Amino acid sequence: MTKMTSLKGVKTLPLNTILDGDCIDMMNSLPAESVDLIFADPPYNLQLKGDLHRPDNSRVDAVDDHWDQFSSFAAYDAFTRDWLAAARRLLKPNGAIWVIGSYHNIFRVGTALQDAGYWILNDVVWRKSNPMPNFRGKRFTNAHETMIWASKSEGAKYTFNYEALKSLNEGIQMRSDWVLPICNGGERLKDANGEKAHPTQKPEALLHRVLVGATNPGDVVLDPFFGTGTTGAVAKMLGRDWIGIEREAAYRTVAQKRIDNIRKFDKSALEVSQSKRAEPRVPFGQVVERGMLRPGEMLTSATGKTAKVRADGTLVGNDVKGSIHQVGAHLEGAPSCNGWTYWHFKREGKIVPIDVLRQQIRAEMRET
Amino acid sequence: MTKMTSLKGVKTLPLNTILDGDCIDMMNSLPAESVDLIFADPPYNLQLKGDLHRPDNSRVDAVDDHWDQFSSFAAYDAFTRDWLAAARRLLKPNGAIWVIGSYHNIFRVGTALQDAGYWILNDVVWRKSNPMPNFRGKRFTNAHETMIWASKSEGAKYTFNYEALKSLNEGIQMRSDWVLPICNGGERLKDANGEKAHPTQKPEALLHRVLVGATNPGDVVLDPFFGTGTTGAVAKMLGRDWIGIEREAAYRTVAQKRIDNIRKFDKSALEVSQSKRAEPRVPFGQVVERGMLRPGEMLTSATGKTAKVRADGTLVGNDVKGSIHQVGAHLEGAPSCNGWTYWHFKREGKIVPIDVLRQQIRAEMRET
DNA sequence: TAATGACTTGAATCTCACG
DNA sequence: ACGTGAGATTCAAGTCATT
Numbered sequence: 123m124t125k126m127t128s129l130k131g132v133k134t135l136p137l138n139t140i141l142d143g144d145c146i147d148m149m150n151s152l153p154a155e156s157v158d159l160i161f162a163d164p165p166y167n168l169q170l171k172g173d174l175h176r177p178d179n180s181r182v183d184a185v186d187d188h189w190d191q192f193s194s195f196a197a198y199d200a201f202t203r204d205w206l207a208a209a210r211r212l213l214k215p216n217g218a219i220w221v222i223g224s225y226h227n228i229f230r231v232g233t234a235l236q237d238a239g240y241w242i243l244n245d246v247v248w249r250k251s252n253p254m255p256n257f258r259g260k261r262f263t264n265a266h267e268t269m270i271w272a273s274k275s276e277g278a279k280y281t282f283n284y285e286a287l288k289s290l291n292e293g294i295q296m297r298s299d300w301v302l303p304i305c306n307g308g309e310r311l312k313d314a315n316g317e318k319a320h321p322t323q324k325p326e327a328l329l330h331r332v333l334v335g336a337t338n339p340g341d342v343v344l345d346p347f348f349g350t351g352t353t354g355a356v357a358k359m360l361g362r363d364w365i366g367i368e369r370e371a372a373y374r375t376v377a378q379k380r381i382d383n384i385r386k387f388d389k390s391a392l393e394v395s396q397s398k399r400a401e402p403r404v405p406f407g408q409v410v411e412r413g414m415l416r417p418g419e420m421l422t423s424a425t426g427k428t429a430k431v432r433a434d435g436t437l438v439g440n441d442v443k444g445s446i447h448q449v450g451a452h453l454e455g456a457p458s459c460n461g462w463t464y465w466h467f468k469r470e471g472k473i474v475p476i477d478v479l480r481q482q483i484r485a486e487m488r489e490t
Numbered sequence: 491m492t493k494m495t496s497l498k499g500v501k502t503l504p505l506n507t508i509l510d511g512d513c514i515d516m517m518n519s520l521p522a523e524s525v526d527l528i529f530a531d532p533p534y535n536l537q538l539k540g541d542l543h544r545p546d547n548s549r550v551d552a553v554d555d556h557w558d559q560f561s562s563f564a565a566y567d568a569f570t571r572d573w574l575a576a577a578r579r580l581l582k583p584n585g586a587i588w589v590i591g592s593y594h595n596i597f598r599v600g601t602a603l604q605d606a607g608y609w610i611l612n613d614v615v616w617r618k619s620n621p622m623p624n625f626r627g628k629r630f631t632n633a634h635e636t637m638i639w640a641s642k643s644e645g646a647k648y649t650f651n652y653e654a655l656k657s658l659n660e661g662i663q664m665r666s667d668w669v670l671p672i673c674n675g676g677e678r679l680k681d682a683n684g685e686k687a688h689p690t691q692k693p694e695a696l697l698h699r700v701l702v703g704a705t706n707p708g709d710v711v712l713d714p715f716f717g718t719g720t721t722g723a724v725a726k727m728l729g730r731d732w733i734g735i736e737r738e739a740a741y742r743t744v745a746q747k748r749i750d751n752i753r754k755f756d757k758s759a760l761e762v763s764q765s766k767r768a769e770p771r772v773p774f775g776q777v778v779e780r781g782m783l784r785p786g787e788m789l790t791s792a793t794g795k796t797a798k799v800r801a802d803g804t805l806v807g808n809d810v811k812g813s814i815h816q817v818g819a820h821l822e823g824a825p826s827c828n829g830w831t832y833w834h835f836k837r838e839g840k841i842v843p844i845d846v847l848r849q850q851i852r853a854e855m856r857e858t
Numbered sequence: 859t860a861a862t863g864a865c866t867t868g869a870a871t872c873t874c875a876c877g
Numbered sequence: 878a879c880g881t882g883a884g885a886t887t888c889a890a891g892t893c894a895t896t
Contacts, residue, residue: 538870
């Protein structure tokens with residue numbers, strides 16, 4: 123089960139294991155810049171006062187665990203700053219973090235993230251399709267939680283599988299609000315007494331979307347507040363390596379058992395839709411070299427512009443010479459232009475974008 | 491038009507007027523504990539860098555106004571602390587505040603609210619039905635903004651018209667996520683040149699819900715960042731008194747004209763807050779995320795075709811990858827195909843169309 | 859007149875490999 | 878590190894002209 127990766131010949135990363143201990147100490151014991159993604163579900167600091175009862179007088183099983191108790195905002199802030207600093211040290215330069223919280227703590231977490239040098243990419247709202255109602259009728263149904271997605275620093279090249287998420291959303295760009303049910307039913311883990319094993323178990327669907335969108339197979343995902351191990355379970359399914367940190371023995375036991383029973387999806391199922399950026403670059407000159415278009419041949423645009431192909435893979439149109447992109451941009455008076463989709467040629471009576479020639483070359487490249 | 495209320499015989503409250511000046515100075519000039527509700531739409535501190543163009547090369551008209559520029563988070567925090575302190579002094583003991591923002595600023599606002607002694611009651615997410623997309627495919631569509639609702643202090647007896655909001659929501663308890671369109675069309679105010687009068691005008695439907703839920707007729711509502719006066723317009727319609735503070739003369743002019751033309755209980759303002767009830771679109775990806783089908787699982791068609799489910803909610807069948815609809819259409823050589831009824835899976839020995847899974851998800855969504 | 863389609867627009871921290 | 882240039886990238890509603 124445990125896979126160890128040597129790092130700089132000194133420290134090793136305890137992949138696919140649950141570490142026992144305080145998350146700050148444990149993170150500080152791991153090698154710097156070794157983790158691709160951190161998913162964190164820290165204590166919410168709920169500050170609940172007494173018991174809450176439903177209209178039928180049944181008692182709501184609230185989060186009143188000792189690990190959720192802080193003496194003040196200052197104490198919570200100090201804790202937050204410390205674990206965020208330890209987490210940031212662990213992240214690779216292009217790594218990223220997701221933190222989930224509610225209005226009790228998420229504003230303090232967000233401020234601490236920004237102050238620590240993280241760069242917020244989005245806040246994402248998990249809109250619960252089946253939240254607990256507000257029994258007293260004194261506030262709105264608390265029907266959502268907030269996740270913050272941030273890169274290690276401004277300008278970092280974070281992972282974002284745009285096309286895969288677009289596919290998950292049936293061809294439409296994924297939005298910052300996600301509608302998903304809370305974790306209950308068979309997915310909700312129970313302890314020996316049949317009670318819920320953890321008060322705030324997150325749904326696997328949530329982690330599925332986070333990990334498909336923000337990691338690639340083989341990436342290392344760390345969860346410093348592992349709980350019952352939803353992060354590890356989904357990471358294993360999706361062929362990502364994971365590390366969990368959890369102080370409470372009871373949670374570790376449940377999580378380990380849960381993850382042992384998970385099977386990885388087969389490799390072909392893990393391939394996701396790729397963006398065009400991942401495709402190899404094909405210079406337009408290759409199209410000419412291979413004789414797919416001849417020097418002197420005329421290209422046309424949907425807007426009625428024309429240009430002539432030259433032997434070196436440049437175009438000339440309206441006295442302007444340059445790349446397919448430059449000439450297209452100039453003729454349209456536009457700041458930029460994708461010449462591959464802008465320019466067309468005639469083949470067997472039909473008007474075809476030159477991009478089909480690039481696709482043909484790419485197909486030939488794959489065959490070899 | 492202007493109604494003056496004597497307060498403690500010393501200072502008077504300039505009801506139903508727009509005050510010209512810096513919001514902190516102006517608030518400090520008003521009598522303490524005189525206002526029932528504050529609605530604030532402060533600068534977001536967007537920190538935009540260069541220009542952004544749409545894929546069709548048109549330029550996005552960004553928020554680059556001088557009033558949104560701050561030199562650092564520290565400067566923004568200082569500004570936030572100052573105006574929140576002035577606002578808190580103005581509030582009656584049982585008064586409340588609403589602040590709207592995005593991930594750029596809302597975490598700092600929330601932290602400052604808590605530090606100033608306000609007590610957060612809910613964060614409310616405005617889910618935009620028609621947000622601007624992410625044009626570069628590098629992040630999620632920024633499809634929501636966050637509002638924080640807080641009382642002046644813990645234990646205060648804030649106003650909450652539970653039943654009125656429940657009625658607005660077709661008899662169901664109002665949730666913390668509100669789906670409303672952005673402000674455009676006829677409601678969007680234009681200047682003399684036909685350009686938008688203000689870059690960030692909020693929809694009246696949003697203020698309608700806030701004021702119906704958190705004030706009573708005759709209450710005093712103050713907006714320290716009045717802009718084009720949406721808060722005043724809706725307050726007037728709903729029979730609340732209002733005070734606006736705005737530095738920019740151009741905005742004051744537009745706002746005054748707008749409000750002068752408002753009649754109380756304008757019926758059209760009520761109509762915009764009604765949401766449409768359509769069968770919600772369910773992406774096939776949700777079926778995978780929720781574990782109803784697993785990546786790697788095989789689907790079959792009545793015509794004997796098969797395809798494999800992938801982690802991003804696409805299928806692969808006969809070397810073709812794509813949505814459930816695309817792969818079905820390809821395998822049948824058809825121009826289109828309804829994948830929901832075309833594809834089947836096996837459950838307890840029976841062959842079932844995947845559409846039953848979609849119906850299951852819709853049923854869960856309706857449970858709320 | 860109603861339907862259709864082209865065009866416009868919205869609080870946006872919006873590219874990246876290569877030399 | 879920094880400049881250069883290839884080339885990838887959008888959804889829902891509104892207005893307005895045309896059929």
